[in-house]
Each structure stands twice: as C-alpha cells, then as structure tokens.
Amino acid sequence: MSLTSSTLERYVDRISPVHALDARVKVLMTLGYILTLAFLPNGEWAALAGLAGLLWWGVWQARIGLGLVLRRAFVALPFALVAVSLVFARPGAPLFDLTIGPWQLTASDAGLIAFISVVIKSWLSVQAALMLIATTQVVDVFLALRAFRLPTVLVAVMAFAYRYLFVLIDEASRMLRARECRSAAHHGRRGGGSIGWRAAVVGQMVGTLFLRSYERSERIYVAMLSRGYRGEVRTLDTQPLDSRDRGTLIGVLATLALIIYAALVW
Amino acid sequence: MESQWLDGLALGLHIPDGFLTTPVALAWWVLTVVAIAVAVRRTGSELDERQVPLMGVMAAFIFAAQMLNFPVLGGTSGHLLGGALAALLLGPWSGVLVMAVVVGLQALLFQDGGLLAMGANIFNMGVATALVGYGAGMPLLRLFGGRSWGLAIVGFVVAWLSVMVAALLTSVQLVLSGVPAAVAFPPMLFVHTFIGIGEGLITFAAIAFIIATRPDLVKSLAGVVSPAGLERRAGGGLIGGVTVVGLLFAVGAALASPLASGDPDGLERVAEDQGFLGRASDAPYAILPDYTIPGIDGSISTILSGVIGVALVFVLIYGITQAVRARRGDAPNA
Amino acid sequence: MSESIPRPALAVHGLRHVYPDGTVALSTIDLTVAAGEKVALVGPNGAGKSTLLLHLNGVLRATAGQVAVAGTLVGERTLAEIRARVGMVFQDPDDQLFSPTVFDDVAFGPLHMGYPRDEVTRRVAAALEQVGMAGFERRMPHHLSLGQRKRVAIATVLSMDPAILALDEPSAGLDPRARRSLVTLLQQLPQAMLVSTHDMRLVRDVFPRMVVLSGGMIVADAPSATLLADAALLDSYGLEAP
Numbered sequence: 044m045s046l047t048s049s050t051l052e053r054y055v056d057r058i059s060p061v062h063a064l065d066a067r068v069k070v071l072m073t074l075g076y077i078l079t080l081a082f083l084p085n086g087e088w089a090a091l092a093g094l095a096g097l098l099w100w101g102v103w104q105a106r107i108g109l110g111l112v113l114r115r116a117f118v119a120l121p122f123a124l125v126a127v128s129l130v131f132a133r134p135g136a137p138l139f140d141l142t143i144g145p146w147q148l149t150a151s152d153a154g155l156i157a158f159i160s161v162v163i164k165s166w167l168s169v170q171a172a173l174m175l176i177a178t179t180q181v182v183d184v185f186l187a188l189r190a191f192r193l194p195t196v197l198v199a200v201m202a203f204a205y206r207y208l209f210v211l212i213d214e215a216s217r218m219l220r221a222r223e224c225r226s227a228a229h230h231g232r233r234g235g236g237s238i239g240w241r242a243a244v245v246g247q248m249v250g251t252l253f254l255r256s257y258e259r260s261e262r263i264y265v266a267m268l269s270r271g272y273r274g275e276v277r278t279l280d281t282q283p284l285d286s287r288d289r290g291t292l293i294g295v296l297a298t299l300a301l302i303i304y305a306a307l308v309w
Numbered sequence: 310m311e312s313q314w315l316d317g318l319a320l321g322l323h324i325p326d327g328f329l330t331t332p333v334a335l336a337w338w339v340l341t342v343v344a345i346a347v348a349v350r351r352t353g354s355e356l357d358e359r360q361v362p363l364m365g366v367m368a369a370f371i372f373a374a375q376m377l378n379f380p381v382l383g384g385t386s387g388h389l390l391g392g393a394l395a396a397l398l399l400g401p402w403s404g405v406l407v408m409a410v411v412v413g414l415q416a417l418l419f420q421d422g423g424l425l426a427m428g429a430n431i432f433n434m435g436v437a438t439a440l441v442g443y444g445a446g447m448p449l450l451r452l453f454g455g456r457s458w459g460l461a462i463v464g465f466v467v468a469w470l471s472v473m474v475a476a477l478l479t480s481v482q483l484v485l486s487g488v489p490a491a492v493a494f495p496p497m498l499f500v501h502t503f504i505g506i507g508e509g510l511i512t513f514a515a516i517a518f519i520i521a522t523r524p525d526l527v528k529s530l531a532g533v534v535s536p537a538g539l540e541r542r543a544g545g546g547l548i549g550g551v552t553v554v555g556l557l558f559a560v561g562a563a564l565a566s567p568l569a570s571g572d573p574d575g576l577e578r579v580a581e582d583q584g585f586l587g588r589a590s591d592a593p594y595a596i597l598p599d600y601t602i603p604g605i606d607g608s609i610s611t612i613l614s615g616v617i618g619v620a621l622v623f624v625l626i627y628g629i630t631q632a633v634r635a636r637r638g639d640a641p642n643a
Numbered sequence: 644m645s646e647s648i649p650r651p652a653l654a655v656h657g658l659r660h661v662y663p664d665g666t667v668a669l670s671t672i673d674l675t676v677a678a679g680e681k682v683a684l685v686g687p688n689g690a691g692k693s694t695l696l697l698h699l700n701g702v703l704r705a706t707a708g709q710v711a712v713a714g715t716l717v718g719e720r721t722l723a724e725i726r727a728r729v730g731m732v733f734q735d736p737d738d739q740l741f742s743p744t745v746f747d748d749v750a751f752g753p754l755h756m757g758y759p760r761d762e763v764t765r766r767v768a769a770a771l772e773q774v775g776m777a778g779f780e781r782r783m784p785h786h787l788s789l790g791q792r793k794r795v796a797i798a799t800v801l802s803m804d805p806a807i808l809a810l811d812e813p814s815a816g817l818d819p820r821a822r823r824s825l826v827t828l829l830q831q832l833p834q835a836m837l838v839s840t841h842d843m844r845l846v847r848d849v850f851p852r853m854v855v856l857s858g859g860m861i862v863a864d865a866p867s868a869t870l871l872a873d874a875a876l877l878d879s880y881g882l883e884a885p
C-alpha cells in the first residue's frame with residue numbers, strides 16, 4: 044500500500060472549475076464514468092478514445108497535471124498479468140503459438156483485443172478515481188455518501204477511520220523504525236531469526252497497536268460524551284445543488300450515454 | 310516502490326476496475342450491500358453507542374496494522390489482511406463493518422482496488438474473512454473448551470482459512486469474468502497458501518499478546534473466551550461452523566485434484582461442471598445474459614437489459630438502506 | 644431538578660471517588676471556584692487531578708459527595724445541561740479532536756446542543772477566532788502542529804459557551820513559543836477555569852490561585868504567589884519553583 048495520498052492532497056486545495064463542483068456531482072460523475080467503461084464492449088477503440096479524451100479534458104480543467112494522473116494510474120498494472128491470459132483464452136483467429144513446458148498456447152485476435160481493452164479500461168478507471176480524490180476533500184465525499192442515504196453509522200465510522208488512519212499509521216511506522224534500529228546482525232552470522240520469530244514480533248506489534256487503539260477509542264468516547272454525544276451521530280445537513288452543478292452533471296452523464304449508445308449501435 | 314509492487318503481486322486481492330465484467334461486479338455489490346445492511350442492523354441493535362468511535366478507530370487500526378510486515382523470501386513480505394483478527398476481537402458483524410470501511414477507504418484514498426469492483430473486494434476481504442474467521446473460529450474454540458490459548462491457536466487456523474477463502478473468491482470472480490480457471494486458481498491459491506501462513510502467525514501472536522496483556526478486553530470484546538459466551542452460541546452455530554469448515558476443505562480438495570493432474574483443460578472442465586465458468590466469450594456487458602428483449606434488435610436490447618440491471622441493483626440497494634434506516638429510526642438531524 | 648446553592652462556577656462538597664478496582668483516587672475534596680476565577684490544580688502523578696476533573700461533567704460519578712456547576716448538581720438528569728456548562732479539554736488533542744476536519748470538530752458540541760445551522764456556523768467562527776485559529780476550518784487535525792491542535796481543542800469547548808473550563812495538562816509537550824501563546828490565550832479567556840498542570844511557570848503566569856492535590860486530598864489551597872514562594876511545601880510534594 045502506498046502512502047502517497049499526501050501527494051494528491053496537495054492538489055485538493057487548488058482552485059479550478061472542477062474543484063468548485065459539489066462532491067455529490069463528482070462522485071456521481073466518477074461512478075457514471077467507471078460504469079460506462081465497464082459497459083463498453085471490448086475493442087471499441089473510438090469510444091475508448093472519446094472517454095479518455097473526456098477524462099483528460101477534465102484533468103486539464105482541474106489543473107492537476109496529466110503526467111501525475113497517468114503515472115499514478117499504473118497502480119493497477121500488476122493485475123494486468125492476470126489479464127494476459129485472456130490473449131490465449133478467447134476463441135478467435137489464431138495469431139501465434141507459444142509453448143511453455145507441457146502447455147501449448149494459442150493467442151487469438153479476439154483475445155488480444157480483450158486483453159488490451161481490459162488494461163485500458165482499468166487504467167482509465169483508476170485515473171477517474173484519482174481525479175475524484177485529487178479534486179475533492181475526502182470529508183466532502185463522506186458528506187456526499189450521506190446525502191446518497193448511506194447509513195449514518197457507516198459514514199460516521201468511515202469518518203473516524205479517516206481521522207485516525209494517519210495517527211495510527213504514524214504509530215505503526217514508529218514501531219517499524221524502532222525494530223529497524225534494533226535489527227542488527229553479527230558479522231558472518233545470519234541475522235533476523237526464523238520466519239516464525241519474525242512473525243511473532245510483528246504479531247506483538249499488531250497486538251500493541253490494537254491495545255493502544257482500543258484505549259484511544261475509550262478516551263475518544265469520553266471526549267465525545269463530554270461534548271454532549273448521546274449515541275446519535277449528528278452533522279449539518281447538506282445544501283441543494285446549484286445550477287452549475289446540475290448542468291455539469293447532466294452534461295457529463297449525457298455525454299457518457301451518447302458514447303455508450305454510439306459504441307453499441309454503430 | 311519495488312517491494313510495493315511485489316506485495317501487489319503477491320497479495321493480489323484488491324481487484325482494480327476493468328477486470329471484472331459488469332454483471333459479476335454488480336452481483337457482488339448486491340451481496341456486499343446485503344451483508345453490510347445486516348451488519349449495520351446487528352451492531353446497531355446489539356451494542357451501545359460506544360461502538361461508533363470504537364469501530365472507526367479499529368478500522369484505522371487494521372489499516373495501519375496492514376503496514377506492519379516482515380521479510381519472508383526474495384523481497385516478498387508477510388503481512389496482515391486482518392479480517393479474521395477483526396472478527397475474533399470485535400465479533401463478526403463489527404468485523405464486517407470495520408473491514409468494509411478499510412477496503413472502501415483503500416479504494417477511495419489509495420486507489421487500491423476499483424470502485425465498481427469494490428463490492429467484490431469488500432466481500433472477499435471483509436465479509437468473507439470476518440464471517441469465516443468467526444464462523445469457523447467459534448466451533449473450533451469450543452473444542453478447546455474456551456481456554457484462552459485456544460483462542461490464539463484458533464486465530465492461526467481461521468486466519469489462514471480466511472485468506473484462502475478470500476483468494477478463492479477472487480479467483481472465482483475472475484473466472485466468471487472470463488479469465489481461464491487454469492490461470493486464476495492455481496497461482497492464486499498457491500501463493501496464498503503461504504501468505505495465509507504469515508497471516509495466521511501474525512494473528513496468533515497478536516491474540517496471544519492481547520490475552521497476556523489485557524485478558525479483560527478480549528472477554529468483553531467478543532464474549533468468546535468466557536464460559537457464558539460459549540454457552541450462548543452453542544447449538545446452531547456449532548453445526549454451522551463445522552459445515553463451513555468442512556465445505557471449505559471440500560472445495561479446496563476439489564480444486565486441488567485437477568491441479569495435481571497438471572492438465573489445465575481438466576481444471577477448466579471441473580470449473581465448468583460446477584458452474585464456475587461463465588460465458589467467457591459472451592459480450593461482457595450483457596447484464597441479463599441470454600435475455601434479449603423480444604421485438605427489439607440485439608444491441609438496443611443489450612443496452613436496455615444493461616440499464617434495467619443497473620436500475621434493479623440501485624433499487625435494491627436503496628430499498629435495503631431504507632429498510633435499515635427505518636428500523637434503526639435514524640432521524641435526519643438538526 | 645435545579646437545586647439552588649449560591650452560584651459559584653463550581654462547588655465540590657465531600658467528593659470521594661473509588662475506582663472499581665478499589666483504588667481510592669479522591670478521599671474528601673471540598674473546593675469552590677468563583678465565576679471567572681482561574682485556579683491551577685497541581686500535584687504529583689497519581690494525585691487524582693484527572694479523576695477530579697472527570698467528575699466536573701459527570702464522566703465519572705462520585706462515590707460520595709456532590710459536585711455543582713453554576714448551581715446545578717451533577718446527576719443523571721442534568722447531564723446534558725452540565726456538559727454544556729463545563730468545557731472539558733483532555734491532555735492529548737488527538738483524543739479531543741476526533742473529527743476529520745477542524746470545522747466538524749468545533750461544530751460537534753453545538754450540533755449536539757441542538758442549535759440550527761446558522762448558529763452552529765457562527766459559534767464555530769467565533770470560537771476559532773478566539774483561539775486565533777480562524778481560517779483553519781477545512782484543515783485536518785492531523786496536519787496541524789501540536790500547539791495548533793491544543794488551541795483547536797480549546798475552541799471545541801468554547802463553541803459550547805461553557806461557564807467553566809476544565810483543562811488537563813494543557814501545556815504538556817509544547818515548545819516555548821506555543822506555550823507562550825497558550826499563556827496569552829488562557830489569560831484572555833473570561834471563563835472560570837480549573838486547570839491541572841505540572842508547569843509551575845504556567846501557574847505563575849496565569850493562575851492567581853493554586854490548589855495542591857496529593858494522595859486524593861487537597862493539601863494546600865492559597866494564592867499562587869504564596870505557595871510558589873514556599874520552597875519546603877513545593878519540595879514535599881515533588882514540585883519545583885518556576
């Protein structure tokens with residue numbers, strides 16, 4: 044897991060037409076975009092290009108630098124290894140043969156198309172998700188989820204988790220650093236102990252972290268009680284969308300629908 | 310950066326968007342929403358208001374605990390998924406909620422796993438791990454008569470099982486999405502056999518440590534070590550748990566047998582017989598496969614069936630959340 | 644039930660607290676704090692300072708004796724009212740600030756007091772202004788410095804407009820500059836305060852009156868200037884002159 048979200052947080056405070064949009068609109072647009080990609084049949088290159096263009100236009104509007112988004116979007120790439128198998132799995136016109144040990148694999152054109160489509164779709168989906176989080180405060184995403192009628196408790200738990208995530212990650216990294224500092228090895232002797240022992244050390248760290256977290260949650264609970272908490276989670280209610288928000292949402296969703304329609308019908 | 314890639318390869322459980330076909334992704338969203346709805350209701354009715362901060366901090370804890378790793382071999386590292394641990398410490402439904410939040414935040418903040426694929430990811434790494442952890446853990450625990458060191462050993466076993474189940478489900482979803490079974494199952498299960506051992510060892514050590522330091526906490530948390538807690542859930546739970554464990558081993562064996570023969574086609578046939586294999590080469594966008602709407606030509610009816618499918622999912626999700634809210638009596642606030 | 648006693652900000656009578664494990668943390672505490680009065684609570688580790696503070700808003704319940712805040716007795720039925728009157732700030736701001744943004748956190752108290760949207764926003768703005776943290780509304784507590792987090796922590800209770808502030812070791816861990824600005828802040832706030840601390844310079848700079856707690860009992864209660872000059876007394880309770 045990468046902890047580079049802070050590199051994205053730098054972009055959240057920028058001022059742009061995309062940043063200014065309501066979080067609910069951006070969440071819906073992101074979901075709509077990813078769903079559109081999912082619905083798109085394989086090999087619809089024109090539609091894929093259109094979708095990429097739409098997204099990159101948004102990135103440009105948001106002034107967050109296309110390079111960053113493209114690079115960060117490669118996180119999903121390891122999974123593409125699994126998708127390579129599609130090349131050999133789909134029936135279609137044979138392209139070439141590959142022999143690995145006892146297996147004789149035949150690549151097909153349909154398979155190649157499926158593979159490339161899946162990788163591009165995945166790459167674009169990650170970019171859309173990145174775009175959302177680079178232009179929207181996480182708390183506003185939570186508010187949007189609440190507005191979409193997710194159970195209050197669930198959103199409240201998410202907010203707590205988000206708040207203490209970094210506090211506990213700091214604690215965890217301090218533990219790792221402390222272990223590092225004491226992980227010495229004698230010259231010429233194999234250091235580090237057995238795997239079981241190493242796992243036990245990590246297990247104890249996990250246990251310690253659990254106890255600290257548990258005790259912290261008790262102190263937090265007391266702090267909440269002290270400020271009037273009675274078991275009911277309260278937040279300010281959200282404001283209605285303005286006309287620019289609504290216009291953008293309708294425009295983008297209509298474009299997505301058009302792309303899908305064009306790809307399937309023509 | 311490099312080790313992060315290796316981890317990504319080794320763990321391989323956060324499915325990004327694009328790899329699951331829409332029907333598969335949406336089907337698992339439905340399952341996940343149902344599971345979360347049950348969990349919200351259960352935690353809401355069984356436990357007090359202390360739960361909200363507790364579960365929030367616990368989700369952050371699991372998140373951070375996943376960072377604590379130890380070197381295994383060749384640059385790979387062992388680390389925690391945490392679903393079984395969460396369920397054993399907090400109880401099954403709190404465990405489900407905590408893990409759902411963990412997986413959701415990973416996708417949202419770090420793009421670890423897709424948004425459309427999140428339903429599947431939450432189910433694999435959250436719902437299944439927590440329920441297997443608890444469902445298989447309770448009957449095993451009873452074998453040890455509820456002794457506290459029993460909980461630690463059970464921790465190892467169910468942690469391993471939970472990882473295998475998560476890997477198995479991930480493979481199933483990939484196969485349903487058209488990846489050949491021979492590619493999905495063997496490497497996934499093979500790699501996770503070892504990753505599961507890491508998970509088991511860490512879970513074991515963590516629980517042993519917690520029992521040694523704050524035994525009061527473990528008792529109050531899930532009620533699993535106390536005689537009363539054991540009493541309460543005897544009967545149906547025991548049978549259910551044993552069934553789960555048995556089924557898991559049976560599925561494992563079924564999958565392993567064609568593996569042993571080294572014939573990928575054989576495996577694929579097994580998968581097909583058991584209904585695992587979807588229509589690998591069908592249009593992946595067909596939400597209602599084989600259902601074309603009469604009187605409307607092919608592509609339009611495909612679009613329509615897609616739209617209807619999505620609408621159904623949203624109606625279902627909406628309905629369930631509404632039902633939960635009504636039951637919980639959540640008032641819209643100040 | 645508003646049983647009226649003359650109205651000091653805080654009146655503690657014969658307070659005793661025994662923890663479930665049998666530890667007698669407070670034996671018989673009698674303490675009165677007048678409206679607007681600033682009182683320092685000092686004493687060695689384990690003296691019972693935190694335990695005493697937690698009684699002020701009913702998080703801990705008295706084993707014997709009673710506590711009244713602005714004339715209202717602390718009890719099951721008055722809890723909501725009491726918690727609005729007592730602004731409790733805990734030592735670790737990471738416990739106090741549990742919301743994802745500064746705004747949400749400062750708004751938490753007013754929201755639970757049932758104020759409408761406009762009033763909540765107004766109170767948040769005023770409280771942040773008071774502690775010099777206006778403009779930080781959208782920030783995550785995690786991204787603030789310790790000194791800033793302490794200030795926001797105080798704002799989280801100021802927004803509830805309390806009659807008395809109860810602060811647990813507010814200056815712990817602060818660098819000199821952050822400490823300096825905390826001193827200024829505490830001097831400026833009009834509320835009555837009961838502040839536990841090990842920081843004798845803070846006592847000298849902010850608090851005219853000082854209460855020394857040891858072994859669950861009040862062993863001295865006098866003007867700070869007098870007690871801080873009494874080297875023998877300070878020494879016997881493990882305290883140091885500023």
Ligand SMILES: Nc1ncnc2c1ncn2[C@@H]1O[C@H](COP(=O)(O)OP(=O)(O)OP(=O)(O)O)[C@@H](O)[C@H]1O
Pocket residue numbers: 662663664666667668686687688689690691692693694695
């Ligand atoms: N939850 C608890 N259960 C049992 N005993 C406790 C508990 N909390 C505190 N105590 C005990 O009560 C006594 C008073 O503790 P308290 O925390 O009030 O001291 P303090 O004056 O705040 O100390 P410090 O300066 O270290 O913060 C101590 O002996 C402590 O060990």
Ligand SMILES: [Mg+2]
Pocket residue numbers: 692693694811
């Ligand atoms: Mg204390």
